[in-house]
Amino acid sequence: MAPDMGMAVETETVRGLVYGPSGKQLDVHRPAGASGAAPTVLLWHGLGPDERDVLEPLARTAAARGLLVLVPDWRSDAADGGRSHLLESLSFARKEAGGLGGDGESLVLAGWSAGAGAALGVALWPESVAGWRPRAVVGVAGRYDLLARTTGTAPLDDLAAGRDPGVPVHLVHGTRDTVLDARYSRDLTEALRAAGRATTLQETDTDHAGVTMTAYDPAADRCLPTTAEHAVRAGRLVAGVLAAAGGGGGAA
Secondary structure (H helix, E strand, O other): OOOOOOOOOOEEEEEEEEOOOOOOEEEEEEEOOOOOOOOEEEEEOOOOOOOHHHHHHHHHHHHOOOOEEEEEOOOOOOOOOOHHHHHHHHHHHHHHHHHHOOOHHHOEEEEEOHHHHHHHHHHHOHHHHOOOOOOEEEEEOOOOOOOOOOOOOOHHHHHHOOOOOOOOEEEEEEOOOOOOOOHHHHHHHHHHHHOOOOEEEEEEOOOOOHHHOEEEEOOOOEEEEOOOHHHHHHHHHHHHHHHHHOOOOOOO
16 A cells, blocks of 8 residues: 655644543544545554543644544553543544544544554454444554453454454554564564455654654653654654555555
């Protein structure tokens, strides 16, 4: 799949929408003044609790490619590991994306770090969401031999047991990632290809935070926006993969 490299457009952000009974919030990033339903992405952050702000640089870059991107908070330290937050946000996206300028029934489910495995888990276990599957899954700097926060099973184990994601799975990973090595995405790619599933993997010269256009700040104990060339380049690549997965780019 070739990432969409189309012209960027102006974006707008709606912050702090409550998405379910948990009271958790999400932000919406979308093209400004768009007409018609924009290709839609639900983008999950990683293990750090309530870090939707971390993904804002990437989400805004994707929105500039014509996507409606919803980024929810969730807490990995919740009693259920974050499952209810993640599935609440998915339910909200499916029901409400249309009113926000997108398409909730044909959305791309994407995640960074622990969010990547969670996204793939939904596609592998559609019965967990009443038989629904996303248009595609995009996993960014993920690890897939650990239990997915949405299902409680490891995606690689699910594949070995014959589970089928049923949709294309597109992966991006930084070659300088020392938090989750790129081999985890390579292993998943090999497993998907061995099972005859549609998948792509793109590696880029950045680290775990760089794929989201951020850099880890030890003083803040958080990933913060950066203008480092490797991160900007990587984020644009991820945004292009999201756009192509949503139907905004051609296949290769």
